[in-house]
Amino acid sequence: MNRPAVKSVFLMAVCGLLLGSVAVRADDWKQFRGNEANSVATGESLPTELSGSTIAWKASLPGRGVSGPMIVDGQVFVSASSGYTQNRLHVISIDAESGMQLWQRQFYASGRTQTHEKMSNATPTMASDGQRVFAFFSSNDLFCLDLKGRLLWYRGLGREFPNASNSLGMSSSPIVVGGILVVQVESDAEAFACGVDVITGETRWQIQRPRAANWTSPALIPGRAGRATQVLLQSSKGLTAVDPETGKILWDFDKGASTIPSATVAAGTVYVPSNGLTALKPAADSVEQLWNSGGVSPATSSPVVAGDLALVLNSSGVLNAASLQTGERVWQLRLRGPFSGTPVFAGGHLYLLNEAGVAFVVKLESDKGTIVSELDLGETILCSPGVSRGGLFVRSDGHLIKLATPK
Amino acid sequence: MAVKTGGCRGGRLSVRAGLYRVLSLLAAFCLLAVLAGGAGAEKKKERVDAITEAVGILQSAKTAGQGSRENQRALVALTESGARALLPILAGFQKATPEGLNWLRNTFEQIAETLRSSRKPLPVAALRAFVLDTANSADARRLAYDTLLSEDATVSAKLIPGMLNDPSPEFRRDAVDLLLSEAAKAEGAAATELYRRALAGAVHEDQVKTISESLRKAGEAVDISRHFGFVTSWKIVGPFDNREGKGFGVAYAPEAEIVQDRPNLDSEYDGMNGKVRWQTIETTDDFGVVDIAKQIENFKGSAMYAAADWSSPAAQTLQVRLGTPNAWKLWVNGVLAFEREEYHRSTQLDQYSVPVQLKPGVNVLAFKICQNEQTQDWAQKYQFQLRVCDGTGVGVLPGPVVVRNGVSRKTALNKGDAE
Secondary structure, eight states, X not given: OOHHHHHHHHHHHXXXXXXXXXXXXXXXXXXTTTTTTSOBOTTOOOOSSOOGGGEEEEEEOSSBOOOOOEEETTEEEEEEEESTTSOEXXXXXXXTTTOOEEEEEEEEOOSOOOOOTTSOSOOSOOEEOSSEEEXXXXXXXXXXXXXXXXXXXXXXXXXXXXXXXXXXOOOOOOEEETTEEEEEEEOSSOEEEEEEETTTOOXXXXXXXXXXXXXXXXXXXXXXXXXXXXXXXXXTTEEEEEOTTXXXXXXXXXXXXXXXXXXXXXXXXXXXXXXXXXXXXXXXXXXXXXXXXXXXXXXXXXXXXXXXXXXXXXXXXXXXEEETTTOOEEEEEEOOOOOOSOOEEETTEEEEEOTTSEEEEEEEOSSOEEEEEEEEOSSOOOSOOEEETTEEEEXXXXXXXXXXOOO | OHHHHHHHHHXXXXXXXXXXXXXXXXXXXXXXXXXXXXXXXXXXXXXXXXXXXXXXXXXXXXXXXXXXXXXXXXXXXXXXXXXXXXXXXXXXXXXXXXXXXXXXXXXHHHHHHHHHHTTOOOOHHHHHHHHHOTTSOHHHHHHHHHHHHHHOTTHHHHHGGGGTTOSOXXXXXXXXXXXXXXXXXXXXXXXXXXXXXXXXXXXXXXXXXXXXXXXXXXXXXXXXXXXXXXXXXXXXXXXXXXXXXXXXXXXXXXXXXXXXXXXXXXXXXXXXXXXXXXXXXXXXXXXXXXXXXXXXXXXXXXXEEEEEEEEESSOEXXXXXXXXXXXXXXXXXXXXXXXXXXXXXXXOTTSEEEEEEEOSEEEEEEEEEEEOOXXXXXXXXXXXXXXXXXXXXXXXXOOSOOEETTEEOOOSSOHHHHO
């Protein structure tokens, strides 16, 4: 074998190893707001003309939930809670193609299950590293299962930290970075964030967080071009970047931030709901504010970046598009709110679902947004959708629904 | 002839030999059977021991993710044992840690799922017997019931009617629901009787409200507060300073007495607005709400202390369940049971459940409640509701006055002079 051939075999072997170790597929939607927690479905093509015929299937769910669907290797995962006190916790796997239930597992809550009636114990969205799925609940019960529903580990964080609860419910969705699951558990009475080993379930690091109610979820600055991945933890105090491996604080933005909509990241810039919307340019151990725009203020939904626009839904159900360069509002589009879930961006269009269950497809252009189509699903929808292989997945209290172009 | 005779003799001999041979074979067979049986029994015992061991591992699953790998191995071993492991797994719920409950449940579900997909039978009779034995874990019984129900929808009608007073709140709820359905179809005295029966089993607020409404419409008296076991009469003192939330962690003079289990109702203290003394506050609210804002005053940025006697006929572990939108601390006989510093994130019945160990005789329940200085209209509540119940949620009322050393003690409060 000549040298170039040996080199090729070696490279192929290395690539094989690398591919084998990275189990996240590009068409997975492995956590809240997608693989990079930015609500962008790269390379996806969803139907723009929604109608009854674009409802590919509707599957019944065994319990309530606000959590969004997560898609891993053709399985749609969703959590739910049931029972008079919402103490029954469900993890359901449904075939993305057919809508048939593959399996369902039930567990017992060990923490407090009380939530506001609009929320549910199953409010945080599940996460996955491609081989395992992680289901977190308002009661701070955290389960790790394999893709066939076998329990790999369990943490009763509600029992381990009995004061880390919120009588209105907890909603922070964990995210996976490498071998660490980052979990944010913040309330008036007790608050912390921790990095949990995805293999063993043991705590690798834990840091104290501001003691205040907080419903935001961690965001992610992906590690690219030699830069290490940073995890962003938001609270009423501001935004803190931590090293997901160690929990070490890398930088801190202390001008306050919202406690409901979460920050999003695009092209290395962080857009945080803070005094309206604020753009931050992070470095390895510092951060610089680029602009602040008080005129665009996210309500419950998190901001989404599409092209050169930051898109923000305000409390009146108006979609505001702001310039990424200045934060100035470029255009507005009145929709029918209120909205709870965060929209997704795919193929030049924004997909939004209001609380009444009306799906809107909005074509985005630099100077305007246009409603292309609407579809009333007839059920309350509070979740953020998931996207995979041409399908848009949403859930209500009773159903998981797939919207896709008819075959 | 000889041959014949001999043959005859030889025939006898060969019959005897044949008999010996048969007997030997039988003996050998029996011996083998015994040995084989013994080996089988031994193997079965080994299997049972392996199941017991694996159940034991899962049953004692630890907190903080410790021992996950060992738990995974035990889970796999049990799932490979198949149907044989189902009942031991359910029995394992009885002494399981909260972590163990979830490991055992996941294992059970996987075995049941495999049996279903391979069309193998579930041990229906054994599961049914397990459900009916109320000495078993309520969670395990419910899991067995749900498994049976998934196979046979008629199980509900057969089992639920007898579960009105079940230790499991879920079974009770189903039984109450059945009675409510019957009552909705009945009229007059028959309906009232059904509602009365339903009330006896109801432990959930929504069902008790539905039943009470119907009974009251029918002219029946319903004591909801007594049904749930609310503490309705308190001694209360305050306000003490909690401006900027700083009073939550301050042990004011009444607290110093409470933690020593020596509250003195005759004491006078320095409050935030002057001298304060203990006063009686009672509630006639259906759900035991003591409304400080309405019944006394909504002292902004304040803390109040409340105390009540609760007589227990014996040492027992019960639950104090309470609801309040304010920050609070609870002591039982001077021992801090739980504390929570959260303001105005809503309130509801049984918002918090605190397990408490009560001693025989008079116990003192002491409560600190704090109001903050928020100005929003939704942040003006200053109230609490507190009840004593068992693990099922059935209200428990205080027992009769305890007689100790021939002396009747009506109160444990005022210990300053009573002891």
